[in-house]
Amino acid sequence: MSERKYAILGTGALGGFYGAKLQKVGLDVHFLLKSDYEQVSQNGLIVESKDGDFTLPQVNAYNDVAKMPKCDVVVVALKTTQNHLLSKLLPPVVKDDGVVLVLQNGLGIEEEIADIVDKVHVIGGLCFLCSNKIGAGHIRHLDYGHITLGEYAAGYSTIGITDRMVQIAHDFQTAEISIELAEDLLLGRWKKLVWNIPYNGLSVVLNARTDELMADTYTRTLVKQLMYEVKAGANSMGRTIPDSFIHTMLDYTMKMKPYRTSMKIDYDECRPLEVEAIVGNPLRKAQALGVNLPQISSLYHQLKFLDGRN
CATH class of the missing domain: 3.40.50.720 (NAD(P)-binding Rossmann-like Domain)
Structure with a gap:
């Protein structure tokens, strides 16, 4: 032992x-x-x-x-x-x-x-x-x-x-x-963000569980767009996330039991949200390297508004 x-x-x-x-x-x-x-x-x-x-x-x-x-x-x-x-x-x-x-x-x-x-x-x-x-x-x-x-x-x-x-x-x-x-820890961190940024963020902004985000055509498209922006962010720091990984994350979440994300639970309980670590830090690192992530930027500003009002 x-x-x-x-x-x-x-x-x-x-x-x-x-x-x-x-x-x-x-x-x-x-x-x-x-x-x-x-x-x-x-x-x-x-x-x-x-x-x-x-x-x-x-x-x-x-x-x-x-x-x-x-x-x-x-x-x-x-x-x-x-x-x-x-x-x-x-x-x-x-x-x-x-x-x-x-x-x-x-x-x-x-x-x-x-x-x-x-x-x-x-x-x-x-x-x-x-x-x-x-x-x-x-x-x-x-x-x-x-x-x-x-x-x-x-x-x-x-x-x-x-x-x-x-x-x-x-x-x-x-x-x-x-x-x-x-x-490669940095690659691992960016790969985790492929899931965390869209599902944590959208669950708060759209008041939805993971299964609800995946069941709707429009939100599923938005999830996918955000995932590809995370891929672009990783690429700005010299890390490559294959498209197959994005498809795997979508498949995992489609099969997952209905789940209220940790950020959604924090929001519902009126606790501070992990906006900076999960969304703000990756966004700023990519922007500092000249890479614009417009969907993630939009999500970040919406979350900051909701977090401040909550």
Whole structure:
């Protein structure tokens, strides 16, 4: 059994699900919580999953990073709207020469974390997961769960598959979490945006679930146009996304169970939206390189209006 100690910063629909899976197979996992702290510290975590329901009656729950042990792998599963807290959260809990594993949506996040903590390694994780938190310490996993891992190097240069990636992948695979290792994190980030930009954005602007967006000819066309603009954005940074990948994402979503995206849930709950990380950062990076993405720009401005009014 792995002796690596894991910290989960953000025990919600994503962090709670993956952290619970890791603990379920015997890994040493420590969970940081906020509003759910009392419930989880007393009653543990409940996971309803298409792969089988389970309960962890006892977990290592904390409401303060100062009380947490130094960990080998610190999983950042917060919303990117809370990333301003990371300068206080990360230094006390990550070991020297440890790993910060970023399971967040968007682009440019690893750069920010590398500026916060030194003497550590930063790995990005691209999660294809349909999961919701339906109550305090209660997570419902609807579909998928695959993670693509890629290690960050300055300027998103390609450094291939590292031993650290292989070791963490082994832990996750032991927990029956599907893992793919990517030699190029930047390409992986842009490929994730092929799904995240159209479905998260349009779900808010058009007040629609994924199945509703796919069922209508006009919105399906709009989704596809946005995906091709993401492809153009990636190309501006020297990364190529094949057309076949876009078709695969469309097929996946067509077969997916009706799903309310994370951004739509945040909007409905009047929480800040991850507009900047998911839409704003990629848009600005492409524009800085002289590439105009008009559909994404339009989506960005609509989301900023709705987010501000909400």
